[in-house]
Amino acid sequence: MANPENLQYTKEHEWVLIEGDTATVGITKYAADALGEIVYVDLPKAGSNTSYMKICGEIESTKSVGELYAPMDGEVVEANDALSSSPETINEDPFGAGWLIKIRYTQLPDLLTAEQYNALTGE
């Protein structure tokens, strides 16, 4: 699956969708495939603060654990609670229903374009 052009990316394989002052964050298909079948997610709670490139959650598959890096400073306004009962949604629809958190950001760092991210993952 191609990395959507309308999203921005981090080198830690997260995608970011900016809408107004809020950013929706997920992990890319590349990251989900590398992890394998996801069986557990630990996401930051609404109201908690995030710091750029600090670990704010965990995504666990049968074989390994991936860390979720906050792509920006801000405050979590919503976590995708549906994932706790069906974490496999991240594998099935990483750029859609498998989103992880929404952040009201205070500062936007430089993020990668789809083209730059493609280059990073060799696509």
Place this chain on the structure above:
Amino acid sequence: MLTTPLNDEHVALGAAFTDFGGWNMPVRYGSDLDEHHAVRNSAGLFDISHMGELRITGPEATKFLDRMLVSNIGALRIGQAKYTMICSLDGSIIDDLIVYRMADEEYLVVANASNRHAVIVAMQDMGDYGFKFDLEDQTEDWGLIAIQGPKSEAILQKLTETELKSLKYYSIAHAVVDGVEVLLARTGYTGEDGFEIFVPYEQTVRIWRALLEVGGSDLKPCGLAARDTLRLEAGMPLYGHELSRDITPFEAGLGRVVAFDKGDFFARTSLFKAGNRDLAVKLYGIKGEGKRAARADYEIYLEGGEQPIGKVTSGALSPTLGYPVAMAFLDGSLDLPVGTKLEADVRGNRVPYEIVKLPFYKREIKNG
């Protein structure tokens, strides 16, 4: 990196790959959970051609293996298989092996991919003591395909006239599968019924495809990820995790494979001491709650304890059981009965675990 004869098949099936013991191996084709469940409920097909095959022949092949390995090899009947180990002089484990007796003085020894050369070196060293035997590394002459799961027999039976019902667990026979002469063993590493098929290298693709065709929707190709969770549930050790050069068979809970009554053998003295003194560590099965699995190297504490009492060797959220399971080496001076409350340090959080009996999963034997 080494590739198996099935490498192009895996690519065509869309596999993700990993380096395992120097081999490019499929880790999964799609969902590793689906692959795991297929083996428990139907059947799965594995490429395990990376395993080392050593052929030992010669007038003193039996005498040599009885000297070299910890089990009573001479007691095997022709066609019988034995799970055993090769240990170094200090009693630590060089590798765990399956030995198949093919004829009076002909054996097939299957070693782990990453230990194949260490096993050969250890055997050649022993050969210097004047045993009359030949050792041939046939690893790259054979493809090895495992079909595992309750429907394995029915699927494989469609391709052979050999009466599979009569092939007992832990035995091997010459057979013709889809017109190809193979060695057919009723062995495996999943805790299910199944077969391991030694196929001449050039015929491996043919047998793989034939099995997938007759298996249809009952048979799923499975990668190493599923193989690992399956063997963990079945309480089977993996070299580099539960077994190593720092561990004796007794610490790994596998003292039963050591046959002291067969006479003298390499490492006997150290193993005898190891089997009779207090163990430094002991292998336990532990289970957790929730979904967060303690993984290899995570520390284990007694409930509320301040000092760790050991470490996890392998751990995962069990796909069959739905809760986390792990094997762990814990302080051998503690006698920890089933039900003992423990805690695992899961990346900074203490989560509850408890001692359980191994294996975590045992299949129901339906027809003996």
